[in-house]
Amino acid sequence: MNDSQLNCTMPQSECTFCDQFRDHKNNGVGGSVFGQTFNRILWDDGSFVVVSALGALVEGWLLIVPREHFLSIANLPSNLRCRFLHLKNTVALILKETYSVDPIFFEHGSFSNELPGGACIVHAHLHAVPTSINLMPDLMNQLKPRPIKSIEALWETPPNKAYVYFEHPEKIPTIAEVNVYLPCQYLRRLIANRLGVPEQWNWRSNFQKTRIMNANSKLKNKFKAATDHRNL
Numbered sequence: 667m668n669d670s671q672l673n674c675t676m677p678q679s680e681c682t683f684c685d686q687f688r689d690h691k692n693n694g695v696g697g698s699v700f701g702q703t704f705n706r707i708l709w710d711d712g713s714f715v716v717v718s719a720l721g722a723l724v725e726g727w728l729l730i731v732p733r734e735h736f737l738s739i740a741n742l743p744s745n746l747r748c749r750f751l752h753l754k755n756t757v758a759l760i761l762k763e764t765y766s767v768d769p770i771f772f773e774h775g776s777f778s779n780e781l782p783g784g785a786c787i788v789h790a791h792l793h794a795v796p797t798s799i800n801l802m803p804d805l806m807n808q809l810k811p812r813p814i815k816s817i818e819a820l821w822e823t824p825p826n827k828a829y830v831y832f833e834h835p836e837k838i839p840t841i842a843e844v845n846v847y848l849p850c851q852y853l854r855r856l857i858a859n860r861l862g863v864p865e866q867w868n869w870r871s872n873f874q875k876t877r878i879m880n881a882n883s884k885l886k887n888k889f890k891a892a893t894d895h896r897n898l
Contacts (some may be wrong), residue, residue, distance in 0.1 A: 683789040684735055687715050699873050706878065709889045713746055714753055716889065718878045719793065721869020723857055725877045726765050726796040726885065728757060736790040738775035738783075740820040740829070747821060754817070757794050760888045765796035768835035771817070772801075772853050775829040783828030783844055784852035786870075793853070799860045800834050801853065811842035 687707070699720065700706065709716040712733065719727040730753060736742060742750055754771070761769045772793050774785035782788050805811050809830060814820075816839060817831065825843050830853065833839040849855060851867055858867035866872045 681735055681789050682787055683731055683791065687717070687731060687733055699875065700878075704879070706882065708882065708885050709753075709893070711749070711753075713749055716753065716757060718881050718885075719869070720874070720878070721854070721866075721872050722874045722877045722881065723854070723861055723863065723866060724795060724797050726761055726769075726881045727877075728761070728794045728881075728885075730754060730757060730792045730794065732790050737777065737788060738790045738820075738829075739773050739792055739817065739831070740775055740824050741790060742821070744821075747818075751818070754792065754794075756892055760885060760892065761794060761796040764884055764888065767796050767798055769794045769796045770799065770801070770835070771795075771831075771833040773829075773831040774848070774852065775820075775825060775831055777825070777828040782848075783830060784848035784850065786850045795857070797857070799857060800837065801832055801856050801860070802834060802837055802840070804856050805830070805832055805840065805842060809842035809844065811840035813838040814841050815839070 706718045707715050708718065708728070710733075715731050715733060717729050717731060719729045730750070732742065732746065732750075739750070758769055761767075772795075773791070774783045776782040776785050776788045779788050811830065811832065817833065820831065820841070825841065827843040827845045828848075829844060830842045830848070831839070832853070851869065854869065855864070855867040858864050
C-alpha cells in the first residue's frame with residue numbers, strides 16, 4: 667500500500683469529524699452540544715487535533731484525530747507517522763501527570779465505510795483514556811487478538827481487514843482483525859460494563875458535558891505548556 671492509496675474515498679462533507687475540526691471551527695456535534703463559544707480542541711498543529719471525547723465515561727478521555735480524512739491510524743501516510751507517535755507519547759505523559767494513571771489506547775480501525783470495525787465515525791481517531799481498566803480478558807474471549815510489538819506494526823504490515831487495536835500500559839499491545847459486524851462503539855460498551863454503567867455506552871445520548879468541561883479546564887494549559895517547552 668502506497669501513500670497515494672491511503673485517503674478514504676468518502677466525501678469530507680459526509681464526515682462529522684471533518685465537519686467539526688476543519689478550518690479551526692467548532693462545528694458539528696460539538697458545537698451543537700456546547701455552543702460555539704466552547705472549544706473542545708486542546709491541541710491543533712494543522713495535522714492533528716487532540717480533543718476531549720464526547721461521552722467521556724471517565725474524565726480526561728481524549729481523541730487524537732488527523733485533520734485530513736483517513737480511514738484509520740493504519741492508513742496514516744509516512745510523513746505523518748513520527749508526528750503522531752510524538753503526540754501520542756505527549757498525550758500519555760499529560761494524562762498520567764493529571765490523573766495519576768497511565769492511559770489505555772484503543773482504536774476501531776475501519777477498512778471501508780461498509781467494514782467500520784465498530785467505529786461509528788469512519789475517520790481515524792485513537793482513544794486515550796486515563797483508566798486502569800484492562801479489556802484484554804474480554805478481547806481474548808471475544809475477538810482472539812494477537813500481540814504486536816507496538817502501534818507502529820500497523821504500518822509495517824497494514825491490516826487488510828477492519829481491526830480493533832488495544833494498548834494497556836502493563837500489557838503487550840494487541841490487534842484483532844475482524845471481517846464481521848461489530849456493535850457500534852464496541853470498546854465503549856466494554857468499558858461501560860466494567861465501570862458498572864452499561865446504559866451509558868452510547869456517546870450520542872450521554873454527552874457527559876461536565877466531565878468534558880472539567881477535563882478541558884485542567885488540560886488546556888498543560889498542552890500549551892508542552893508546546894511552549896517544544897515538547898509538541
